[in-house]
Amino acid sequence: MGEALGTEPVVEEVRIGASPETVFAFFVDPEKLTRWLCEEVTVDPRPGGVNRQTHPGDEGNPDGPYFMRGRFVEVSPPHRVVFTWGYENPEIGVPPGSSTVEVTLEPDGQGTLLRLVHRDLPEAGRPQHAKGWEKMLARLARAARDIAEEEPTKEAS
Amino acid sequence: MQEIIEAIVEPRRREILRLVRDAELPAGEIAAYFGDVTRPAISQHLRVLKDAGLLSERRDGTRRMYRARPEGFAGLREFFGLFWGERLEVLRREAELEERRRSRGRGTRN
Numbered sequence: 001m002g003e004a005l006g007t008e009p010v011v012e013e014v015r016i017g018a019s020p021e022t023v024f025a026f027f028v029d030p031e032k033l034t035r036w037l038c039e040e041v042t043v044d045p046r047p048g049g050v051n052r053q054t055h056p057g058d059e060g061n062p063d064g065p066y067f068m069r070g071r072f073v074e075v076s077p078p079h080r081v082v083f084t085w086g087y088e089n090p091e092i093g094v095p096p097g098s099s100t101v102e103v104t105l106e107p108d109g110q111g112t113l114l115r116l117v118h119r120d121l122p123e124a125g126r127p128q129h130a131k132g133w134e135k136m137l138a139r140l141a142r143a144a145r146d147i148a149e150e151e152p153t154k155e156a157s
Numbered sequence: 158m159q160e161i162i163e164a165i166v167e168p169r170r171r172e173i174l175r176l177v178r179d180a181e182l183p184a185g186e187i188a189a190y191f192g193d194v195t196r197p198a199i200s201q202h203l204r205v206l207k208d209a210g211l212l213s214e215r216r217d218g219t220r221r222m223y224r225a226r227p228e229g230f231a232g233l234r235e236f237f238g239l240f241w242g243e244r245l246e247v248l249r250r251e252a253e254l255e256e257r258r259r260s261r262g263r264g265t266r267n
Binding site: 008010012014015016017018019022023025026032035036037093094112114116118121122123136137139140141143144145 | 171
């Protein structure tokens with residue numbers, strides 16, 4: 001207790017060439033969730049329903065696997081889903097259900113403009129040890145190369 | 158995040174961050190480490206890193222001392238910015254694939 005909450009939420013946007021209905025399913029259907037977000041999942045996609053995911057350890061998650069746990073807050077297909085987000089792994093410093101992810105899907109021609117806001121992350125958290133630091137640096141470098149090669153598809157944050 | 162990524166894309170700047178991760182160093186010593194890079198080029202790298210919040214600068218008499226700020230890019234906000242950015246790209250690919258499958262299904266007629 002006593003940690004300041006982050007004052008600025010994380011905001012990410014992406015344009016997707018699929019309808020909001022198609023995209024929405026990827027947030028509530030367990031099989032579809034494993035195609036992009038997690039390895040194992042248990043979801044009850046109703047307000048108050050459980051949202052549990054396993055994120056494997058790999059070069060991107062140096063100390064994984066991570067066990068994500070939260071609950072759905074709002075499930076309004078096909079345009080809005082809100083769920084809490086945190087980890088059972090104490091070393092991350094984001095307790096289960098302690099932060100909130102808000103996803104809105106806006107029709108964009110034939111496609112969807114997806115906006116994700118991750119708020120109430122604590123300022124502290126995630127100890128800075130050498131292995132994690134190096135891997136974060138490598139991940140950022142890969143992201144930089146990927147962005148340089150791709151055409152811009154979203155606004156710069 | 159964009160500023161951080163642009164700062165990190167240059168390998169020499171990543172090398173500078175490694176150099177000053179655990180110990181503060183003056184600009185002169187950092188420049189001496191890179192024998193093949195001019196002093197003005199090193200100053201430019203230091204400025205980009207400082208502007209991106211990845212490097213702290215301190216005056217010590219006439220010298221400028223530099224130290225990496227891992228919290229500048231390894232904090233939770235930066236971690237989740239990168240995490241969601243990467244995950245949403247995968248989502249985009251998978252949702253677009255799914256959409257194509259669905260239209261093919263709808264398109265068939267007997």
